[in-house]
Amino acid sequence: MRIIQIIDSLDIGGAEKMAVSFANSLSSRMEFSGLVVTRKEGSLKKSIKDDVNYFFLRRKHRIDFWAVMRLRNYCKKNDVRTIQAHSSSFFIACMVKMTYPKIQILWHDHNGIGVIPKREGAIYLQFFSIFFKGIIAVNTELEAWARRKLFCKNIIYLQNYVVENNDFDKTTLLKGEDGKxxxxxxxxxxxxxxxxxxxxxxxxxxxxxxxxxxxxxxxxxxxxxxxxxxxxxxxxxxxxxxxxxxxxxxxxxxxxxxxxxxxxxxxxxxxxxxxxxxxxxxxxxxxxxxxxxxxxxxxxxxxxxxxxxxxxxxxxxxxxxxxxxxxxxxxxxxxxxxxxYSEQVVIDKYFSWVLDLKNIKIN
The missing domain is CATH 3.40.50.2000 (Glycogen Phosphorylase B;)
Known part of the structure; x- marks a missing residue:
């Protein structure tokens, strides 16, 4: 399989960390794992493994024709079959699919349940869900909402995961008393x-x-x-x-x-x-x-x-x-x-779901 993760920035945040984690985890398990950052680089760039194919898109506007074409060309050059779009990056992924139909889109929804009332009138999200091959929801409430409201019905609740790392930086010293x-x-x-x-x-x-x-x-x-x-x-x-x-x-x-x-x-x-x-x-x-x-x-x-x-x-x-x-x-x-919530448990579940989706070709 050849899958890329798309995220808007590499600032420190939950969705951003998971986009990097997925790219890193898949890089040792499949032929091609890429990470595309659309708007802004950040400190999480240091966390990307060397064997992840990294691409900074430099998207300037919400509707950026040249950014869409750069992403399309990147997918074609690397024979990418699947885009895993995190949070709001689904928009540009859908723009690419309109010009390159062979692409399959997995939308990874990281938002909290509190945003759902705001979504009820978000007709654009319902419309773009027509282009989704699958939806990953990070909690059960988001999964239930997607089943009720969106056109794509290949939906899975997939928990976030964390990777153990004992070789971490030790820069910030907190104030206050140890133990309290x-x-x-x-x-x-x-x-x-x-x-x-x-x-x-x-x-x-x-x-x-x-x-x-x-x-x-x-x-x-x-x-x-x-x-x-x-x-x-x-x-x-x-x-x-x-x-x-x-x-x-x-x-x-x-x-x-x-x-x-x-x-x-x-x-x-x-x-x-x-x-x-x-x-x-x-x-x-x-x-x-x-x-x-x-x-x-x-x-x-x-x-x-x-x-x-x-x-x-x-x-x-x-x-x-x-x-x-x-x-x-x-x-x-x-x-x-x-x-x-370990890497092995979640990635095994992820692969099982992806392989069950129709029309995703395996190399």
């Missing part, structure tokens, strides 16, 4: 609802003054970011909550922390959750996406209602107060990740 750090690994944007975490920190700080909280993820310095920093200052938490921006050495960062959190309003299956579990970190999260199925309230961590800062703070303080419980939850989530 809480990490939120997420870009600073509305969907991630960092404000809920700030409210929870305000509630627990008096009882846990030695604990610090660390926000790692892209900071666009936009209105959301400005309001977030203002709220931290308003609550006098500048020496308790630290913002680091985007970092490449996420494994090292996770390894320095003791509790991992999500306060999101919506999620798909966040890669950060799998990374938390790989490093045995207990999780406190809102009930979003596939997270509750992995964390299993009371087994690997605690789950709170979306937007419930009171419930979240109670769950957080319970873990902060009990080291043995943290260790217990950490061991359990590590076991879950290795058994269900």
């Amino acid at each position: 750090r809480v990490l939120y690994l997420a870009n600073l944007r509305h969907q991630k609802n960092h404000f809920l975490l700030i409210d929870a920190v305000k509630k627990v700080h008096n009882d846990f003054k030695e604990w610090t909280f660390h926000l790692v993820g892209n900071d666009s310095n936009n209105d959301y970011s400005t309001r977030l920093k203002a709220k931290i200052k308003e609550y006098n938490l500048e020496n308790v909550i630290y913002i680091y921006g985007s970092k490449q050495d996420t494994e090292h960062i996770i390894n320095q922390c003791d509790i991992a959190v999500f306060t999101s309003n919506s999620e798909g299956l966040p890669v950060a959750l799998l990374e938390y579990g790989l490093f045995c970190k207990p999780v406190v999260s809102t009930s979003v996406g596939q997270i509750p199925y992995i964390v299993q309230h009371g087994k690997c961590g605690f789950i709170s209602k979306i937007g419930d800062s009171e419930g979240f703070s109670v769950n957080l303080s319970t873990l902060m107060a009990d080291k043995e419980l943290r260790l217990k939850f950490g061991k359990e989530i590590h076991k879950v990740i290795l058994e269900t």
Whole structure:
């Protein structure tokens, strides 16, 4: 088989990490594995294996005829049969198929379930689904939505996966005291609802003054970011909550922390959750996406209602107060990740599904 992954950028994010991971995983299992980045390179470029065929498309506009032709020519030159388009990159993949019909498109949907109400009126997505050969959904809610709304019916729920890597960079040193750090690994944007975490920190700080909280993820310095920093200052938490921006050495960062959190309003299956579990970190999260199925309230961590800062703070303080419980939850989530969300398990399932799709030719 000859398959390429397409993603809009290589900035650090869940969809971006999975596009790189798929390209890397397939490179040792098939004749040709490529990765095409349409708009913007980024720090994840360093993670691409040497045997992955990499191509930067330099797409300038939403409708960019010359970018479409460059991608078409790349597919023809490398005899690519299948494009796996991650998130919004399905658009340019469909443009290529219109000019090169032999291409098969697999759409990999990474978005959180919270985006679905916005999709109900997205007629363009329904229209372009006519061109999809298959759809990969990262959680069961997205799978069910695709079956109801889209024309393509070759749909699979395929969990994200994580690859063990003990040879990681060790650049970022977190502030605060060892053994008493809480990490939120997420870009600073509305969907991630960092404000809920700030409210929870305000509630627990008096009882846990030695604990610090660390926000790692892209900071666009936009209105959301400005309001977030203002709220931290308003609550006098500048020496308790630290913002680091985007970092490449996420494994090292996770390894320095003791509790991992999500306060999101919506999620798909966040890669950060799998990374938390790989490093045995207990999780406190809102009930979003596939997270509750992995964390299993009371087994690997605690789950709170979306937007419930009171419930979240109670769950957080319970873990902060009990080291043995943290260790217990950490061991359990590590076991879950290795058994269900490993590279071998997911890629085997992926290949079985791809080979079952009609008209995908095998070399």
